[in-house]
Amino acid sequence: MVLTFFESWAGLARVLVNCIIGYACIIMILRVSGKRTLTKLNAFDFVVTIALGSTLATLIVSKEIVLAEGVLAVTLLVALQYLIAAASVRSRMFSRLVKSEPTLLAHDGIFLKEAMRTQRITQEEILAALRAHKVAEIEDAAAVILETDGSISVLPKSRA
Structure with a gap:
């Protein structure tokens, strides 16, 4: 060659x-x-x-x-x-x-382990998303959602 x-x-x-x-x-x-x-x-x-x-x-x-x-x-x-x-x-x-649906990963401060396992999302990834959304603890999140584009949305309890 x-x-x-x-x-x-x-x-x-x-x-x-x-x-x-x-x-x-x-x-x-x-x-x-x-x-x-x-x-x-x-x-x-x-x-x-x-x-x-x-x-x-x-x-x-x-x-x-x-x-x-x-x-x-x-x-x-x-x-x-x-x-x-x-x-x-x-x-x-x-x-x-052609499109996926959003997936609820945590609700009222509780990780939804089955949804996390199905979507192959770790607890550490959710905690990183919480920090990115300026939410200190999972208990402060009303909902954590895996969006159709792969991003993770966090709805704080104070705003939900």
């Missing part, structure tokens, strides 16, 4: 042009598609984001993919994400199919 650090100026120019145009196109497509594409990620949005990144990376470095094909792929991924999001807004059944 031979390591090649430089092949040609034309190859570097192709990467430069594809990177600049691909980046500009993805920014423009994301702006047109609306804020929903850039929200906190649930599992479905996460998959789309990874696919977008992979598609853009392939467009930039692969000699087999031309610019128009890469831009079309990015546009299709964003359009599919838009259609799935629109369908989930219109249909509760469809929404349940």
Whole structure:
């Protein structure tokens, strides 16, 4: 196996042009598609984001993919994400199919061990979330919820 650090100026120019145009196109497509594409990620949005990144990376470095094909792929991924999001807004059944539900992890200062085990959340992670929300003890929390985007919300007893 031979390591090649430089092949040609034309190859570097192709990467430069594809990177600049691909980046500009993805920014423009994301702006047109609306804020929903850039929200906190649930599992479905996460998959789309990874696919977008992979598609853009392939467009930039692969000699087999031309610019128009890469831009079309990015546009299709964003359009599919838009259609799935629109369908989930219109249909509760469809929404349940593509999105998870929030999970109660603690209630009135009591850890819900079964929910924690099912969601693979440790007590230490919940305590860290409490500290991040400026709640000193689990007893001071009315509820601790694992949100659909993977973040942990804390409702203090004083505000609940």
